[in-house]
Amino acid sequence: MSGADDSVIFCFGANHRSADISLREKLFAGEDVIRNRLPTIKNRFGFSELATLSTCNRFEIFGVGSRAVTASPTFSDTLHDAFLSFDAISPEAAAQIRQAAYSLTGRDAVRHLFSVAASLDSLVIGETQITGQFKQALAMADDAKTLGPVLARLGQEALAASKKVRTQTAIGRGRVSIGHAAVELVKKIFNDPATKNFVVIGAGEMAEITARCLQQHNPKSLRIINRSLDRARALTTRLNCGEPASLDRLVDALETADVIISATGAPHVVLTKAMLNDAVRRRRGRTLLLVDIAMPRNIDPTCSTLHDVYLFDIDDLKQVVEGNLQERLRAAEDAARIIDESVASYERWRAHMTVAPALQHFNGHLDQLFRREAEKTMARNSFQGLNEEQTKHVWQLLDILASRLTADAGRGLRNMVDEGKGQDAAQLLMRLFRGDTPRNEDDAT
Amino acid sequence: MSLASSETLLMFGAMLTYAAASLLYVSGTTKFFRISGNAFLVLGVTLLTMQAQNQLRTEGNWGGSAAPLLAAMIGAGAIAADRWLGVRLAAAMLAPLGMLVLLVRFFAAPVPQIAPTMWLTGFHISMALAGQVMAIAACVLSILYLWQHNALKRRKIHELQPGIPALDRLNQWLKIALISGFVMLTCSLVTGALFMTALPLGTTAATLIALRAKILWAVAVWSWYLAILVARNILRSPARVIARMSVVGFALMAIAWFGLIFFATKVPQIAG
Numbered sequence: 001m002s003g004a005d006d007s008v009i010f011c012f013g014a015n016h017r018s019a020d021i022s023l024r025e026k027l028f029a030g031e032d033v034i035r036n037r038l039p040t041i042k043n044r045f046g047f048s049e050l051a052t053l054s055t056c057n058r059f060e061i062f063g064v065g066s067r068a069v070t071a072s073p074t075f076s077d078t079l080h081d082a083f084l085s086f087d088a089i090s091p092e093a094a095a096q097i098r099q100a101a102y103s104l105t106g107r108d109a110v111r112h113l114f115s116v117a118a119s120l121d122s123l124v125i126g127e128t129q130i131t132g133q134f135k136q137a138l139a140m141a142d143d144a145k146t147l148g149p150v151l152a153r154l155g156q157e158a159l160a161a162s163k164k165v166r167t168q169t170a171i172g173r174g175r176v177s178i179g180h181a182a183v184e185l186v187k188k189i190f191n192d193p194a195t196k197n198f199v200v201i202g203a204g205e206m207a208e209i210t211a212r213c214l215q216q217h218n219p220k221s222l223r224i225i226n227r228s229l230d231r232a233r234a235l236t237t238r239l240n241c242g243e244p245a246s247l248d249r250l251v252d253a254l255e256t257a258d259v260i261i262s263a264t265g266a267p268h269v270v271l272t273k274a275m276l277n278d279a280v281r282r283r284r285g286r287t288l289l290l291v292d293i294a295m296p297r298n299i300d301p302t303c304s305t306l307h308d309v310y311l312f313d314i315d316d317l318k319q320v321v322e323g324n325l326q327e328r329l330r331a332a333e334d335a336a337r338i339i340d341e342s343v344a345s346y347e348r349w350r351a352h353m354t355v356a357p358a359l360q361h362f363n364g365h366l367d368q369l370f371r372r373e374a375e376k377t378m379a380r381n382s383f384q385g386l387n388e389e390q391t392k393h394v395w396q397l398l399d400i401l402a403s404r405l406t407a408d409a410g411r412g413l414r415n416m417v418d419e420g421k422g423q424d425a426a427q428l429l430m431r432l433f434r435g436d437t438p439r440n441e442d443d444a445t
Numbered sequence: 446m447s448l449a450s451s452e453t454l455l456m457f458g459a460m461l462t463y464a465a466a467s468l469l470y471v472s473g474t475t476k477f478f479r480i481s482g483n484a485f486l487v488l489g490v491t492l493l494t495m496q497a498q499n500q501l502r503t504e505g506n507w508g509g510s511a512a513p514l515l516a517a518m519i520g521a522g523a524i525a526a527d528r529w530l531g532v533r534l535a536a537a538m539l540a541p542l543g544m545l546v547l548l549v550r551f552f553a554a555p556v557p558q559i560a561p562t563m564w565l566t567g568f569h570i571s572m573a574l575a576g577q578v579m580a581i582a583a584c585v586l587s588i589l590y591l592w593q594h595n596a597l598k599r600r601k602i603h604e605l606q607p608g609i610p611a612l613d614r615l616n617q618w619l620k621i622a623l624i625s626g627f628v629m630l631t632c633s634l635v636t637g638a639l640f641m642t643a644l645p646l647g648t649t650a651a652t653l654i655a656l657r658a659k660i661l662w663a664v665a666v667w668s669w670y671l672a673i674l675v676a677r678n679i680l681r682s683p684a685r686v687i688a689r690m691s692v693v694g695f696a697l698m699a700i701a702w703f704g705l706i707f708f709a710t711k712v713p714q715i716a717g
Contacts, residue, residue: 187611188597188602188605188611188612189611189612189613190611191610191611191614285681285682285684287612304600307685308684308685310597310598311600312602316602319603
């Protein structure tokens with residue numbers, strides 16, 4: 001037999017667990033590189049299907065190879081070579097990759113790919129970006145004509161499992177980054193962040209990450225206040241939004257802001273209670289949220305005693321993040337059960353695929369047999385009187401009979417596959433109804 | 446002391462204008478609310494002046510015009526406080542006070558002059574009920590607000606209930622519940638004044654006592670909600686304080702309501 005039954009799914013790669021960032025940086029390949037090289041690598045190494053998933057946390061190649069190729073003792077080297085073929089890297093890095101890479105085949109590879117698509121293998125469990133990246137990997141393989149029925153079905157099932165995991169478990173609930181946790185907090189106090197005035201104090205890395213999170217909610221205004229006006233200006237340029245201001249404008253901002261997030265590297269308090277006390281009087285009862293994610297803290301902790309002022313620091317946000325992460329880890333256990341079920345379903349489909357060639361032969365045999373016998377019958381005098389419409393109906397009847405017989409045989413075969421007797425049954429079917437066997441005229445009568 | 450029909454209408458009209466002015470003063474601080482409130486008060490003072498002139502012409506003395514004249518002076522004071530002195534708080538307190546003075550005048554009048562229609566009866570009852578429903582809503586919203594507020598102030602983020610709307614949304618809904626509840630209670634109170642003038646001559650002392658207790662309760666609840674709105678919209682008290690006042694307001698209303706039921710059952714014995 002040939003085709004899907006003889007094929008094995010494989011996966012080879014390095015991820016955030018097996019390789020550090022400096023090594024992963026060397027593995028990263030852009031979309032164009034992947035699209036160009038996929039067909040070449042597929043043909044060069046004799047794979048029947050091939051795809052690549054390249055993200056900042058992983059670089060994996062996965063595909064389908066014949067059992068003969070994957071059973072070879074040098075298959076690991078083959079994969080390693082194929083893996084490195086995506087980009088020219090130094091010999092030292094190649095040696096490092098040999099240490100860091102993992103190689104999976106068969107059910108292990110399938111399970112791994114399902115887990116990746118469902119974000120169970122991500123650095124931040126439950127993040128949503130990976131599902132899109134997985135889809136993109138399949139789309140690139142499709143564009144490069146290296147995606148076949150096995151990987152296409154695998155992708156389809158993996159994405160369906162991912163959706164199930166996301167909707168049936170708490171895997172994606174709760175934010176797990178400080179920036180997002182700050183935004184979540186804003187939403188607890190202000191129903192619509194888009195109508196609020198935000199101020200970010202600082203222009204460093206944390207300030208930028210937070211400002212980017214805020215930017216996603218299209219705030220009414222975003223002011224970046226920093227000791228150095230140039231750095232504030234540079235940040236607003238990078239963000240392509242916001243208004244830069246120097247630190248001496250902070251007192252003015254206290255009156256109009258709804259949310260102030262402080263993320264400076266200053267070793268002292270930037271916002272004192274005295275500064276805020278005057279502002280609170282002028283604000284006339286409007287709520288103010290202060291989020292201090294700086295270390296050491298930039299906002300005087302006693303500010304929280306003022307009316308209509310809510311103050312949170314990085315420890316409060318970490319509580320939220322850690323709580324959410326714990327919840328996701330608990331949800332991952334439920335998700336693993338869903339993945340197991342989906343992998344089993346996919347494996348069943350693959351097993352059913354092993355009898356597909358036998359069924360095709362059977363269907364072809366029936367088709368040939370019916371056509372031959374029908375032609376003989378039509379040639380007899382008694383059928384000479386049939387008009388075109390009647391002849392068409394006779395042919396249609398024969399086609400339906402062939403399809404029904406094939407469907408019944410298929411159902412029976414699949415049941416036997418589930419019972420573990422699929423291969424024997426398929427071989428028997430092939431032997432019983434060999435399409436190429438010349439037929440004896442006596443047998444026919 | 447009786448209320449002649451035309452005088453009653455003039456006073457009732459004036460009371461309505463005072464009620465409208467009160468609502469406008471405590472609902473917002475923008476120019477629209479102030480100018481509209483002043484306009485209603487000017488109309489109210491005019492009606493009361495007409496009523497006093499009527500009284501003087503028909504009875505030849507000012508005897509029955511003490512309350513309308515007092516209310517007119519209060520109304521003029523409210524306009525002056527808002528228009529020339531710029532004291533919003535005084536205007537917001539004087540206009541409702543003028544309304545209460547007129548209300549007392551109605552409640553004190555024993556002779557029926559205006560027969561309330563079925564429509565008016567239905568309106569009075571439905572406004573009273575709707576006002577109480579709004580008070581319940583304000584109480585529930587306040588409890589939710591205080592719950593979330595306390596969790597946020599104590600930085601207990603995990604105590605925040607996920608299904609509860611954001612604080613500013615709760616605060617907004619609370620404002621709507623308080624203003625609409627106050628409008629409904631005012632309507633109920635003002636229309637209730639007409640029922641007092643429509644009491645049959647043979648009304649027993651027990652019924653009168655029970656009714657006056659009910660009026661006292663209604664006026665007390667109305668005054669409390671007026672105080673909440675003044676604190677919120679004029680004094681700009683923190684939302685937390687307003688929420689607490691709303692809970693207290695509801696508690697007062699509930700206690701007074703049950704007290705009233707209890708009192709009503711005892712009144713015949715007391716009166717008898």
